[in-house]
Amino acid sequence: MKGYVVVVDDESEVLSTVREVLEDEGYITEGALTGSEAISVIERKLPDLVILDIWLPDRDGLEILERIKSVHPDLPILIISGHGTIETAVKAVKLGAFDFLEKPLDR
Amino acid sequence: MKVERSRIRKLIGIFVIFMVVSLLLTFQFYLEMKKGISLYPINLVVFLIVNINLIVIVILFILIARTIIKAYMARKRGLVGASFRFKVILSFIGVSLVPAVFLLVLSVGFIHKSLSNWFSSRIHAITDSSVELSRAYIEEKNKRMSLIAEDVLKSDYNTLNNLEHFLNKYGLMAIWVYNSKGGGIGVERKSEYKKEVDVINSVREAFESRETSVFYSGRYYFYIKPFDGRVLVIVDRLPKDISKGLGYIESIYREFMHLNKMRVYIEKSYVYTFLFIMLIVIFASMWFGLQLAKSVVEPIELLILATKEVSKGNFSFTLEVKGEDELATLVKSFNEMVLELGEKTRLLEERRKFIETIVESVSSGIISLDKEGRITIVNSAFMELFGMDCSVDELVGKKYYEVFSRDNYRRIYEVVVDFLRDRGLQERRPFVASVDMEIKDEVRNLFIKVNSLKSSYGNIIGFLIVIDDVTELTKAQRALVWEEVARRLAHEIKNPLTPIKLSAQRLLKKYLDRVDDKESFSRIVNTIVRSVDSMRRLIDEFYRFARMPEVKFGVTNLVSIVKELVELYSLSNKNVEFNLLVDSDFPEKILADGEQLRRALINILDNAIHAMYGSGRVDISLKYDKERNMIVISIADTGVGIPDEEKEKIFAPYYSKKDGGIGLGLTITDRIIADHGGYISVSDNYPRGAIFTIEIPYRGV
Numbered sequence: 001m002k003g004y005v006v007v008v009d010d011e012s013e014v015l016s017t018v019r020e021v022l023e024d025e026g027y028i029t030e031g032a033l034t035g036s037e038a039i040s041v042i043e044r045k046l047p048d049l050v051i052l053d054i055w056l057p058d059r060d061g062l063e064i065l066e067r068i069k070s071v072h073p074d075l076p077i078l079i080i081s082g083h084g085t086i087e088t089a090v091k092a093v094k095l096g097a098f099d100f101l102e103k104p105l106d107r
Numbered sequence: 108m109k110v111e112r113s114r115i116r117k118l119i120g121i122f123v124i125f126m127v128v129s130l131l132l133t134f135q136f137y138l139e140m141k142k143g144i145s146l147y148p149i150n151l152v153v154f155l156i157v158n159i160n161l162i163v164i165v166i167l168f169i170l171i172a173r174t175i176i177k178a179y180m181a182r183k184r185g186l187v188g189a190s191f192r193f194k195v196i197l198s199f200i201g202v203s204l205v206p207a208v209f210l211l212v213l214s215v216g217f218i219h220k221s222l223s224n225w226f227s228s229r230i231h232a233i234t235d236s237s238v239e240l241s242r243a244y245i246e247e248k249n250k251r252m253s254l255i256a257e258d259v260l261k262s263d264y265n266t267l268n269n270l271e272h273f274l275n276k277y278g279l280m281a282i283w284v285y286n287s288k289g290g291g292i293g294v295e296r297k298s299e300y301k302k303e304v305d306v307i308n309s310v311r312e313a314f315e316s317r318e319t320s321v322f323y324s325g326r327y328y329f330y331i332k333p334f335d336g337r338v339l340v341i342v343d344r345l346p347k348d349i350s351k352g353l354g355y356i357e358s359i360y361r362e363f364m365h366l367n368k369m370r371v372y373i374e375k376s377y378v379y380t381f382l383f384i385m386l387i388v389i390f391a392s393m394w395f396g397l398q399l400a401k402s403v404v405e406p407i408e409l410l411i412l413a414t415k416e417v418s419k420g421n422f423s424f425t426l427e428v429k430g431e432d433e434l435a436t437l438v439k440s441f442n443e444m445v446l447e448l449g450e451k452t453r454l455l456e457e458r459r460k461f462i463e464t465i466v467e468s469v470s471s472g473i474i475s476l477d478k479e480g481r482i483t484i485v486n487s488a489f490m491e492l493f494g495m496d497c498s499v500d501e502l503v504g505k506k507y508y509e510v511f512s513r514d515n516y517r518r519i520y521e522v523v524v525d526f527l528r529d530r531g532l533q534e535r536r537p538f539v540a541s542v543d544m545e546i547k548d549e550v551r552n553l554f555i556k557v558n559s560l561k562s563s564y565g566n567i568i569g570f571l572i573v574i575d576d577v578t579e580l581t582k583a584q585r586a587l588v589w590e591e592v593a594r595r596l597a598h599e600i601k602n603p604l605t606p607i608k609l610s611a612q613r614l615l616k617k618y619l620d621r622v623d624d625k626e627s628f629s630r631i632v633n634t635i636v637r638s639v640d641s642m643r644r645l646i647d648e649f650y651r652f653a654r655m656p657e658v659k660f661g662v663t664n665l666v667s668i669v670k671e672l673v674e675l676y677s678l679s680n681k682n683v684e685f686n687l688l689v690d691s692d693f694p695e696k697i698l699a700d701g702e703q704l705r706r707a708l709i710n711i712l713d714n715a716i717h718a719m720y721g722s723g724r725v726d727i728s729l730k731y732d733k734e735r736n737m738i739v740i741s742i743a744d745t746g747v748g749i750p751d752e753e754k755e756k757i758f759a760p761y762y763s764k765k766d767g768g769i770g771l772g773l774t775i776t777d778r779i780i781a782d783h784g785g786y787i788s789v790s791d792n793y794p795r796g797a798i799f800t801i802e803i804p805y806r807g808v
Contacts, residue, residue, distance in 0.1 A: 011602045011603070011605075011606075013602075013603060013606040014602055014603075014605045014606050016606075017605065017606035017609045017610055017613075018605070018609065020613065021609050021612075021613055024613065024616070024617070
């Protein structure tokens, strides 16, 4: 088993595609469409990596990032965004994000 | 000078009157003398009293008449307070005249009656008969004496015994016989006769006149008769009462006769005195009235003067308060009123200045109209908004339709008229309208608010129209909305791109081995991937435009930016010749957003190179227009040029001639230049190509 990855994105299409690509590579994945769902998924089983969309319907992705980081400071979190600006990227990294990827995602 | 002259005139007048009066007096004097009236001292006094009275009366009368005429003339000329003065004088004269005339008539009548009584015929008869009585007595005495004298002269009058005989016989007091030498003989009743009267003079007269004469003195009667060169003097005694009465009657009679002659004068003197007193009373009351009128009119005159001053705006004008009466109170309250009025006016003026300053300092165009539609206030922002080149004062007082009915302002006119006609007079709420209007060939979005101005009683006294040019605001608002739309759009479009791209890549990875035509499969999938990438770039460009940052002014070296760009473009475009021309007085450092200007220029250069299909010439010039204080950048290319009908459109969004361009490049450039307060325009280059000219105001460092 390569690892357990939680993918958070409000777009189910994006979510499923990303999960399928990762599963192709042999990762075990779990998806979440909202911020609160993501938090409960993470609480159920601590993943090795979280891929987090910054634009979520219920809560700001950065807020979710902050919350996860406060409980699991060592958990690597990858931020994906559709409208990445340098400020959000810097802010995300400052909050402890592992990296910042801009959509559309590439292999 | 004027005062001097009138004084001299007065003096001359008095002198003339004096002369005339003296002449008349002398003439009268002369006439009276001729009539034979003797001028005893008493007569003279009466005469003088009569005439002095007359003079004074005439003078008083003239004075009174003069005052009345003067007051009347003043009233006719409408002088301040003249009417009041005239009325006061007339009423005072009237009030004093009635009793005075009444008294005058009464007293003149009384005097006349008294004098008539005094000089009545009965009194005449009494005096005449008493005089006659005394005269008869004397006559009787004379007769007796002449008989005695004849008796004496018949006898021997040279002997004392004889004389003694007669003395005793007739009971006489003395008998003397004087000779021509003054000597003579005589007998006297020594015990009773007291020689009180010297008869020598009478004797001498008798010698000369040779006529018998008679006189009485005291209680004695003297009979003097000349004869044969001698004079006989007989002295008899008068009874005590008769001797007194005779003298008294005689003197009374003389006085009476004299008075009778002077009667007219006496009556006249009384009448004149009364008349004089009456005139004095009238004069006094007139004078009193004048003073009263003066005491009333003078403060009123001052008040009128002060009111005029105050109405002219002189609020520092205060009156002196004299006395303690009602007028003083009036003046005092007037002063207070003026003071308060001045204070209020000052406050009002301050407030007006304050409002004026506010009205002038706001950026909204403000115009206010009164009920008749006349412009009362207009600020310079309003004038500026509509590009009016007349002064504010020119508009104030004009009717609003005279100003707005011109074609340029028709829309405003319509809005205002709509408001005024349809609801202006009833509507309590402000009326708001957003109007697009073409002003100076530019469509401006105007926000018009019409408010009715109400007095403190609630009735409408005018309208206040506030006009805001919200074009820029609308633009900014639109930009904000636009940015939000762009953001969402970018997000919504970009989001599905991820599954498309990832799926395509997955297809390639998962199924490449399983398909027969591997080459075309991978080409097709890669087309999808490339198209997704191109779409992404497109969205990025669009999004960048939508959220273009505001210009940040900083010290910028425009020349070096352009030089850098020229170098950069020369390297990548070997077939394009770049020429840069910089004016010697071009400022080295300006205040601008260098980064954005660079972007603006890049967009133009990109277009130019694109229009030349990669070969040609680009001339860039940097100039400084000192007169207009403008920096002028022109970029001329030798490309295909821009047809006239498209020149206007090229700066609008989504106009593009480039493949893969979405037509935002020049729009961005236009916006950057506009943010710098400048303009961009395009014209034809000769013989071919286009010239882009950027003009931005020079801001020094």
